Amino acid sequence: MKNLREIEDYAKANKIPILLPESRSILEELILKYQPQNILEIGTAIGFSGCLMLLLSTNSKLTTIEKSDDAIIVAKRNFEKSNLIERVTILQGDATEIIKSLNSQFDFIFLDGPKAQYLYQLPFLLNLLTKNGIILADNVLFRDMVKGDAPLNRRYKKIVINLRKFIQEVESNAELNSKILSIGDGLMIITKK
Numbered sequence: 254m255k256n257l258r259e260i261e262d263y264a265k266a267n268k269i270p271i272l273l274p275e276s277r278s279i280l281e282e283l284i285l286k287y288q289p290q291n292i293l294e295i296g297t298a299i300g301f302s303g304c305l306m307l308l309l310s311t312n313s314k315l316t317t318i319e320k321s322d323d324a325i326i327v328a329k330r331n332f333e334k335s336n337l338i339e340r341v342t343i344l345q346g347d348a349t350e351i352i353k354s355l356n357s358q359f360d361f362i363f364l365d366g367p368k369a370q371y372l373y374q375l376p377f378l379l380n381l382l383t384k385n386g387i388i389l390a391d392n393v394l395f396r397d398m399v400k401g402d403a404p405l406n407r408r409y410k411k412i413v414i415n416l417r418k419f420i421q422e423v424e425s426n427a428e429l430n431s432k433i434l435s436i437g438d439g440l441m442i443i444t445k446k
C-alpha cells in the first residue's frame with residue numbers, strides 16, 4: 254500500500270479532495286466483504302479510491318469517470334505505478350451524460366462525483382446495477398447541512414436540496430434497502446433487492 258500513501262500525500266500537498274480516512278474504512282469493509290467483479294466509480298480524481306478498490310478485490314475491473322483532464326493524467330500514472338492499469342477503463346467527461354450510454358452491468362458503484370448530480374444520476378445508475386448490487390454514495394450529509402432545517406448557505410443550496418431529494422428518492426424506492434452512516438461527510442449504502 255506504499256503507492257496509496259504516496260497518492261494520499263500528493264492529494265494533501267495539492268489540495269485534491271479524496272476519500273476521508275474514516276470513510277475509507279467503510280469502503281474497504283464493503284469491498285473486502287462483497288468482492289465485486291465489475292465496479293463503476295463516478296469521480297476518479299487522481300485514482301486513490303480506484304486503486305484502493307482494485308487492490309482489495311483482485312478479480313475486479315473498474316470503470317471510472319472523471320471530467321478533469323488534469324486529474325486523469327495523474328490518475329493514469331497512479332494506476333500504472335500500482336500495476337493496475339490493465340484492469341481500469343477511465344472515461345473522460347461529464348458523468349451524468351456518460352452513464353446514459355453505458356451498457357455493462359456493475360455489482361458495485363462508488364458515487365463520489367458532483368453532489369448536486371446524484372439525484373439526476375440515480376435512475377441511470379439503478380439501471381446499471383445488478384440485483385444485490387451496492388451503491389456507496391459519499392458526502393450525503395454534506396457538511397452537516399442536509400439534516401435539520403438551518404438556513405442554507407447560498408453557495409451550497411442546490412447541493413443540499415438535491416441531496417435531500419436524492420435521499421428521499423432512495424428511501425421511498427421499494428426495490429432498494431439503504432442506510433446512512435454519520436461517518437466522514439455522510440455515507441449512504443444502497444442495495445438493490
Ligand SMILES: C[S@@+](CC[C@H](N)C(=O)[O-])C[C@H]1O[C@@H](n2cnc3c(N)ncnc32)[C@H](O)[C@@H]1O
Pocket residue numbers: 270271272295296297298299300301302303318319320321324346347348349365366367
Ligand atoms: C471527491 S473527488 C473524487 C475522489 C476520489 N473518488 C477518491 O476518493 O480518490 C470528486 C471528483 O469528481 C469530479 N467531477 C466533478 N464533476 C464531475 C462530473 N460532472 N463528471 C465527472 N467527474 C466530475 C471532480 O473533478 C473530482 O475529481
